[in-house]
Amino acid sequence: MRRIWEEGDERVDRTGVGTRALFGTQLRCDLSDGRVPLLTTKRVFWKAAAREMLWFLTGETNIRLLLRQGVTIWSDWPLKKYREASGDDIAQEDFERRIVEDADFAAKWGDLGPVYGKQWVDWPTYEPAGDGHFKAGPGINQVAQVVESLRNNPGSRRHIIEGWNVAQLDEMALPPCHKTYQFHVAGDRLSCVLYQRSCDVALGLPFNLFGAALLTRMISEQAGYEPGELVWMGGDTHLYLNHTDLIEAQLAREPSGDPRLAITRQPPSIFDYRIEDFEVSGYQPQGTLKAPVAV
Template identity: 55%
Template sequence: MARHPEYQYLDLIEHVLAKGDRRVDRTGVGTLSTFGAMMRFDLSDGRFPVYTTKRVFWKTAVKEMLWFLTGQTNIQSLLRENVRIWTDWPLDKYRRATGSDVSQEEFEAKILGDDDFAKAWGDLGPVYGKQWRRWVDAEGKEHDQIASVIQTLRTNPASRRMLFHAWNVGELDQMALSPCHMTYQFYVSGLGAEGSKSNPKLSLLVGQRSCDLGLGNPFNIAQEAALVHMVAQQVDMEPGELVWVGGDTHLYLNHMDLARELLSREPRPFPKLRLLRKPTSIDGYTIDDFEVTGYDPHPPIEAPVAV
């Protein structure tokens, strides 16, 4: 019997716990870190790699991916979807700038209720979505990297240039957080010798410079898998494989209990994903289009976010 693919994640956690390099990091929390990691997940037949050793709130992860795809950079639209994972950074900035001890709930309520306040304090700078959909070159021309990739998948699926990325050196200092998952490269297998489509399968390799194993990676894997399913549907292909590559791959020192609890649990079968409709473009998906069945994870584990 094949080994459960989630053991790739658990083995990585175990390796970091045993051999990780202890480091002082940007947040001041400290990490155990390793450099260079890879995981591969089969996405065929609707497979959806949502980890099971703790509950992953996959809807929140997919909503974040859908937000990236809109090109938006303000947390107001995320909060309208009840997604709070980006609030920490603008909240911290607001508190530092004003000396206020406003609670997260109060801050989010002001973002939702006051468009001017949201414009002033809710924007994250030119983060992922801006670079993916509206990268501005030296001449001021905007480039929609997502649309370009989808067009190439339709017209030249054997291309080695089907990628998009977010590491815009000239705008890094304007971002609330520099991009962690940076490069996304697509690959189509099942093409004939002349490039004809016999049974094309779409795979994706994601390069991530910095990976928070405890909280970030479970979200990233789920949302990146969802992206493959969406793009594959748009270009009339089947999902193939998600290949994830990590640079500085780490556990925060305040996530040690989380890590040990994960290692004590046995993975359960991954769920299946079905897209309920095919929108006219990649821009048309909503969370209601995702039907996930068979997800039976272990209970969630609470752990703090390092800002």
Template identity: 55%
Template sequence: MRHPEYQYLDLMSHVLENGDERTDRTGVGTRSIFGAMVRFDLSGGTVPILTTKRVYWKTAVKEMLWFLTGGTNIQPLLRENVRIWTDWPLATYRRETGDEITQKAFEQRVVEDDAFAARWGELGPVYGKQWRRWLGADGKEHDQIAGLIRTLRENPSSRRMLFHGWNVSELEEMALPPCHMVYQYHVTSDGRLNCLLFQRSVDLFLGAAFNYVGAAALQLMLAQQAGLKPGELVWVGGDVHLYLNHIDQARLQLLRKPRPFPQMKILRHSVSIDDYRIEDFEVVGYDPHAAIHGEVAV
């Protein structure tokens, strides 16, 4: 059987060789295709943590746990040593104050100074806010995650088990509109939980690996909360692109041969979706190639 990671590598090769080269919002430039799909089977305990480069899976899981809190400030992330969201508030701070503060100094101030964090660490109503506190036209907040879990338990044959983050009325307030924007779930007759994640825009070199891990971790949590078994993770991409400053890194990654996917385990049964901690997750058998670094386009 062909290693499932080749789906990702084949997609990267296709974008690299056939992508439409064009300018983009960041000014860096991309090679882009429109429309792609990969499928990963989680039922045997394995999860799609890419092996052709090291993926810092704990960072991806910590980010997902932060989303589930409904939080929108980077301070809790930085206290967990997660720096993947710093670029956007840092750019805003530099632009509005003229202070060319270093990223390290900015992050330290956010961690240590609550008032500074409240002013400059906010990202606006991004993912978690929409997932847990979507503001309806009626003025009420709607917890999409709680509603999803309730339906998984009570009506698993429903075709309405999904949540999304594209709240049109609040897009302009977000540091970055949601990329992985719709998660839909499906339960088979033998109790397997499947997920389809639609991602409108994906940085294929840097972002996709984290999105696969975060979605898989969420699927394991939801399955546990609903008394189900993990099934298939189906990822669908809209604008799938490689930034032009990641071309050499992509070519290097394509030279590497995938190694076996690891297994991810949740070590205890949490009382609710809000009770999980990073210490509850264990990854076994992860033996990746060396990390390949690339700059985030902001």
């Protein structure tokens, strides 16, 4: 964060807010002995990040399921779409309440398109239907395939979960930022490289790090390995110019504590974990810092 703020290239971005950015960054996080990359210089709502990861694994693309659990991190994009289409300057809380209470409204306005989980567990395929036409084929469950390949072919260099489906980017509320996960076995340890094409360091990165660590822990358990390392690699790694107060407050704090993540139950498959299966201990963050999301 300090490097970006002091050395980053200041530029105009898609949102019009403006950023300072570095390109080609890396963080390495040890996941052994329950270690987990949870920032302590501000509070990270790790249960919301965990619920989001579990939501990805369902393949669901509608925010209704998240909102029912009190997770509002995806509301900004469909809310913006609704306001622009309807002319109704509805408050976010009222929009979210209507999504939860009205199934038809949720079906029309709460869907994000084929984002993240849809690509992870149901990547679309097509089959010839004759006369030059094609029909939808069976979806590809990349997550299940990776778990199986880790069990049976640990030396493979193809343990990859990919979210960047070029043919469907225009249908997504937001093209995937954390787009490529690759897994690697060394001895009895499983590590993960996450490549993130675009990273909002103030708001997004804390969630992305915890989510990737949690996914790695779940896959490690399901495939029969000990957790190794999370290697996070960023493309456009940026701070928004309207996040100044958060950034300066966070940079004035010193990291502290030693958070650990425990998984208390091993379900029969990667798709059967529940929020109650995760416990975090030793986490003593220094207080919440808020900033607006650039949509």
